[in-house]
Amino acid sequence: xxxxxxxxxxxxxxxxxxxxxxxxxxxxxxxxxxxxxxxxxxxxxxxxxxxxxxxxxxxxxxxxxxxxxxxxxxxxxxxxxxxxxxxxxxxxxxxxxxxxxxxxxxxxxxxxxxxxxxxxxxxxxxxxxxxxxxxxxxxxxxxxxxxxxxxxxxxxxxxxxxxxxxxxxxxxxxxxxxxxxxxxxxxxxxxxxxxxxxxxxxxxxxxxxxxxxxxxxxxxxxxxxxxxxxxxxxxxxxxxxxxxxxxxxxxxxxxxxxxxxxxxxxxxxxxxxxxxxxxxxxxxxxxxxxxxxxxxxxxxxxxxxxxxxxxxxxxxxxxxxxxxxxxxxxxxxxxxxxxxxxxxxxxxxxxxxxxxxxxxxxxxxxxxxxx
Amino acid sequence: xxxxxxxxxxxxxxxxxxxxxxxxxxxxxxxxxxxxxxxxxxxxxxxxxxxxxxxxxxxxxxxxxxxxxxxxxxxxxxxxxxxxxxxxxxxxxxxxxxxxxxxxxxxxxxxxxxxxxxxxxxxxxxxxxxxxxxxxxxxxxxxxxxxxxxxxxxxxxxxxxxxxxxxxxxxxxxxxxxxxxxxxxxxxxxxxxxxxxxxxxxxxxxxxxxxxxxxxxxxxxxxxxxxxxxxxxxxxxxxxxxxxxxxxxxxxxxxxxxxxxxx
Amino acid sequence: xxxxxxxxxxxxxxxxxxxxxxxxxxxxxxxxxxxxxxxxxxxxxxxxxxxxxxxxxxxxxxxxxxxxxxxxxxxxxxxxxxxxxxxxxxxxxxxxxxxxxxxxxxxxxxxxxxxxxxxxxxxxxxxxxxxxxxxxxxxxxxxxxxxxxxxxxxxxxxxxxxxxxxxxxxxxxxxxxxxxxxxxxxxxxxxxxxxxxxxxxxxxxxxxxxxxxxxxxxxxxxxxxxxxxxxxxxxxxxxxxxxxxxxxxxxxxxxxxxxxxxxxxxxxxxxxxxxxxxxxxxxxxxx
Numbered sequence: 024x025x026x027x028x029x030x031x032x033x034x035x036x037x038x039x040x041x042x043x044x045x046x047x048x049x050x051x052x053x054x055x056x057x058x059x060x061x062x063x064x065x066x067x068x069x070x071x072x073x074x075x076x077x078x079x080x081x082x083x084x085x086x087x088x089x090x091x092x093x094x095x096x097x098x099x100x101x102x103x104x105x106x107x108x109x110x111x112x113x114x115x116x117x118x119x120x121x122x123x124x125x126x127x128x129x130x131x132x133x134x135x136x137x138x139x140x141x142x143x144x145x146x147x148x149x150x151x152x153x154x155x156x157x158x159x160x161x162x163x164x165x166x167x168x169x170x171x172x173x174x175x176x177x178x179x180x181x182x183x184x185x186x187x188x189x190x191x192x193x194x195x196x197x198x199x200x201x202x203x204x205x206x207x208x209x210x211x212x213x214x215x216x217x218x219x220x221x222x223x224x225x226x227x228x229x230x231x232x233x234x235x236x237x238x239x240x241x242x243x244x245x246x247x248x249x250x251x252x253x254x255x256x257x258x259x260x261x262x263x264x265x266x267x268x269x270x271x272x273x274x275x276x277x278x279x280x281x282x283x284x285x286x287x288x289x290x291x292x293x294x295x296x297x298x299x300x301x302x303x304x305x306x307x308x309x310x311x312x313x314x315x316x317x318x319x320x321x322x323x324x325x326x327x328x329x330x331x332x333x334x335x336x337x338x339x340x341x342x343x344x345x346x347x348x349x350x351x352x353x354x355x356x357x358x359x360x361x362x363x364x365x366x367x368x369x370x371x372x373x374x375x376x377x378x379x380x381x382x383x384x385x386x387x388x389x390x391x392x393x394x
Numbered sequence: 395x396x397x398x399x400x401x402x403x404x405x406x407x408x409x410x411x412x413x414x415x416x417x418x419x420x421x422x423x424x425x426x427x428x429x430x431x432x433x434x435x436x437x438x439x440x441x442x443x444x445x446x447x448x449x450x451x452x453x454x455x456x457x458x459x460x461x462x463x464x465x466x467x468x469x470x471x472x473x474x475x476x477x478x479x480x481x482x483x484x485x486x487x488x489x490x491x492x493x494x495x496x497x498x499x500x501x502x503x504x505x506x507x508x509x510x511x512x513x514x515x516x517x518x519x520x521x522x523x524x525x526x527x528x529x530x531x532x533x534x535x536x537x538x539x540x541x542x543x544x545x546x547x548x549x550x551x552x553x554x555x556x557x558x559x560x561x562x563x564x565x566x567x568x569x570x571x572x573x574x575x576x577x578x579x580x581x582x583x584x585x586x587x588x589x590x591x592x593x594x595x596x597x598x599x600x601x602x603x604x605x606x607x608x609x610x611x612x613x614x615x616x617x618x619x620x621x622x623x624x625x626x627x628x629x630x631x632x633x634x635x636x637x638x639x640x641x642x643x644x645x646x647x648x649x650x651x652x653x654x655x656x657x
Numbered sequence: 658x659x660x661x662x663x664x665x666x667x668x669x670x671x672x673x674x675x676x677x678x679x680x681x682x683x684x685x686x687x688x689x690x691x692x693x694x695x696x697x698x699x700x701x702x703x704x705x706x707x708x709x710x711x712x713x714x715x716x717x718x719x720x721x722x723x724x725x726x727x728x729x730x731x732x733x734x735x736x737x738x739x740x741x742x743x744x745x746x747x748x749x750x751x752x753x754x755x756x757x758x759x760x761x762x763x764x765x766x767x768x769x770x771x772x773x774x775x776x777x778x779x780x781x782x783x784x785x786x787x788x789x790x791x792x793x794x795x796x797x798x799x800x801x802x803x804x805x806x807x808x809x810x811x812x813x814x815x816x817x818x819x820x821x822x823x824x825x826x827x828x829x830x831x832x833x834x835x836x837x838x839x840x841x842x843x844x845x846x847x848x849x850x851x852x853x854x855x856x857x858x859x860x861x862x863x864x865x866x867x868x869x870x871x872x873x874x875x876x877x878x879x880x881x882x883x884x885x886x887x888x889x890x891x892x893x894x895x896x897x898x899x900x901x902x903x904x905x906x907x908x909x910x911x912x913x914x915x916x917x918x919x920x921x922x923x924x925x926x927x928x929x930x931x932x933x934x935x936x937x938x939x940x941x942x943x944x
Contacts, residue, residue: 074602076602079616099447099448099451100448101602101605101613102613102616104616105907107906107907107908107909108906108907110712110909111905111906111907111909112602114712114909115509115513115519115598115905116509116512116513116518116519116601117519117600117601117602118518118519118601118602119520119601119602120602132711132712135711136711136712213892215907215908249893252891252893253808253809253891254809254891254892254893255891255892255893256891256892258616259616266796268794268795268808309602378710378711381711382708385907385908385909385910388903388907388908389730389900389903389908390730392892392893392895392899392903393730393731393733393734393894393895393899393900396852397763400755400758400759400763401759401763403755403756403759404755404756404759404760404764407752407756407823408773410820411774411777411820411823412777413788413792414777414784414785414788414789414791414792414820415777415780415785415788417788417791417792418780418784418788421791469684470684470685470688471685473681473682473684473685474681474682474684474685474686476677476681477677477678477679477680477681477682478682480676480677481679481682482679485679489682489686492689492693492694493689494929495693495926495929496689496693498873498874498877498878498925498929499877499881499922499925500877500878500880500881500882500898500921500925501878501881502881502883502898502901502902502918503700503881503901503918503921503922504693504696506700506901506905506914506915506918507693507696507697507699507700507918508692508696509905510696510699510700510703510911510915511692511695511696511699514699526692527692529688529692530688530689530692530693533685533688533689537685587779591778591779591781591782593782593783593884594881594884598905607781608781608782608783611781611783611784612783615783615784615787615888623784623787624784627780627781627784630779630780630781631776631779631780634776634779634780635776638772638776638779642769642772
């Protein structure tokens with residue numbers, strides 16, 4: 024270490040005298056002042072603020088300023104890329120988020136870990152009027168104590184229809200094509216339940232299986248797929264598909280449709296089965312402004328505002344369909360990718376993995392990532 | 395001959411070092427949203443970055459944490475550096491080893507240990523936990539810099555001061571401290587820099603909404619390289635270049651030479 | 658007034674200069690104890706705990722986590738990490754040494770050159786790494802001509818590592834090389850040594866402390882690196898750092914993550930001990 028010290032000694036020697044000291048301090052103070060400047064200049068007050076912890080690209084950018092204009096509440100944002108990351112953050116002691124959007128199964132886990140504040144339905148008049156009754160008292164929150172549905176969708180796979188002529192329709196075909204013809208051009212989600220669950224349904228098992236032998240079989244499939252992957256990402260696959268660096272991706276229906284707006288992309292839930300999910304608003308424990316959180320939820324349940332959201336995210340709306348007619352672009356309302364027919368949904372399962380199943384999946388995921 | 399080869403090699407190394415920086419700066423002026431598709435020259439992303447409260451908040455947090463921890467690290471580190479050289483050996487050796495460990499422990503290990511600690515101790519994560527964690531390694535940085543200087547300083551001025559009857563405190567204040575000041579300042583600047591650019595430790599001990607600039611960039615870049623982030627990086631680079639340029643000019647005027655040392 | 662040799666500081670150390678009281682070290686020591694040692698203690702304690710339910714910790718005080726680590730899967734991860742650390746150290750040494758040599762011996766305005774070496778590293782480490790994603794993209798101008806696809810590949814990770822750790826090697830090397838009296842080298846050559854020989858006999862031994870310091874500064878932190886593989890490698894390959902991070906951000910197995918951290922700490926301590934004993938022996942043998 025002696026010579027590092029000598030180097031640092033050199034650095035020390037090159038600054039000299041009080042003038043240098045004063046100049047340095049002044050620069051430091053100036054930088055601090057500079058850091059304060061933009062905030063002072065744009066005069067933001069901390070008074071009414073909503074701190075919204077969310078998935079990326081999950082809110083129409085137009086909605087934030089519209090909400091602020093209507094309610095006077097400004098919105099501060101932070102992002103996560105998986106349910107597990109959200110949980111890790113809250114469990115690790117992060118407090119101060121007012122609103123978050125976990126998937127159903129994670130709502131239950133968060134509630135069990137006492138990381139949620141209760142929802143006050145008396146503050147949600149619009150929601151009570153417009154919500155489709157199918158989305159109340161969902162299995163993961165039977166008393167509607169902690170959550171209000173945001174939207175719903177499916178997990179499947181997508182491909183560039185102009186570059187992949189085979190038109191795969193099953194998970195088996197997805198895996199096989201990935202391992203052969205399109206090796207190096209396929210991505211999968213950075214999500215434990217989605218990736219393992221898809222392998223399970225491909226083999227004919229339940230998405231939520233916690234059988235050791237079934238999970239072992241799924242693991243073998245995944246380890247066989249791993250060397251052929253381009254990337255494991257929940258946020259970049261849309262871009263990669265649009266640019267053509269990836270031709271197939273395991274992902275969510277809304278992202279597929281968003282990509283389809285730019286390039287020809289088909290979305291498929293494999294015939295063997297898949298996941299049907301509902302994402303819900305929750306208020307994390309330690310929220311500073313629960314009123315603002317309720318205000319946001321009530322705001323986006325207005326059919327007009329909800330239509331704006333659906334037109335951006337391409338995920339199914341939990342509002343009553345009749346209320347959306349006339350507000351939502353009929354092309355989207357009628358798009359089976361956004362609002363799949365009931366019979367396709369009957370083949371799908373919501374995530375409902377037990378603690379035992381989660382522990383087994385964690386181990387498999389570690390092996391998968393480290394292969 | 396060797397000289398020319400080495401010079402050529404070094405030029406290549408400089409190209410290597412600056413390639414990503416230039417890419418970032420150039421694409422910060424790209425009018426289009428897609429990074430690799432050039433869509434005309436534009437400065438709109440710079441104004442977008444300055445108006446984005448996520449960017450300015452993160453920048454302000456980074457500056458506050460870096461400045462705060464530089465001050466604390468300087469105090470702790472200087473005191474440590476003064477006491478260390480003459481310490482009783484069985485105490486000094488382990489202490490030096492501890493200082494080395496704080497510098498060399500992989501940040502992921504330090505980050506998670508701090509997270510576990512704050513969780514167990516019930517301390518809410520936030521700006522202060524990031525600052526506390528940063529001081530741990532920055533105090534060591536300052537200590538090393540100041541000690542190197544201190545040990546290399548001849549003590550004749552101090553001895554003269556004592557011989558003239560000055561007490562230890564006034565000797566320190568009037569003789570030693572001014573001579574140490576450059577090293578303390580250098581250590582403080584290093585501490586500021588390490589804190590400002592820190593990622594791993596900050597990632598684990600930051601609470602909700604206390605994003606530092608690196609954390610904001612990370613969360614933003616997960617969605618792909620965005621023009622706003624490029625513009626932010628270009629601005630930080632310009633700011634740093636300006637400060638360094640200013641410091642260099644000031645110090646040159648104050649009589650610094652390239653290879654010599656100063657009193 | 659005061660007799661020389663009996664200053665108010667009490668016993669003067671013979672090597673001259675006042676002896677500052679030991680309690681000056683206490684604040685720093687207290688900080689280290691509270692925010693470094695105790696946290697590490699928690700990590701060790703957690704490594705003997707187990708996960709119960711989805712995320713609760715139960716202190717079972719057994720070696721289950723360490724037994725699980727014995728799995729050859731993790732052996733691969735540690736081997737890969739060692740490989741990356743060694744590669745990073747060797748590469749930065751091979752690139753950094755000639756570079757530092759040139760600056761130390763031939764450059765005019767050395768401080769300015771050093772500043773220019775360091776300035777890129779005052780942009781964010783993340784930006785620098787993501788910028789490589791832009792450069793290595795097959796659509797980037799260079800790669801439209803040279804048809805090599807490096808996106809999300811192992812070589813991309815290596816480039817990122819070499820890039821980000823280069824200054825950590827260059828600075829200590831420069832510090833050591835700058836102290837060398839080049840007239841000695843020239844004298845040796847005048848006396849008939851080939852450049853190679855004078856390098857081996859004069860330059861390299863004098864530069865050795867810098868090599869050691871730089872290698873430590875690169876090797877050890879590299880063992881915990883995981884962002885560069887995640888960003889440039891497509892998040893597909895895991896190293897010890899990724900393994901630890903996953904346990905804390907994806908899988909909630911804090912006890913298992915702690916056990917891995919303990920292994921890394923133990924390995925790092927051994928490396929440090931080996932290096933410092935070697936360095937001390939070198940220093941004392943050269944007098």
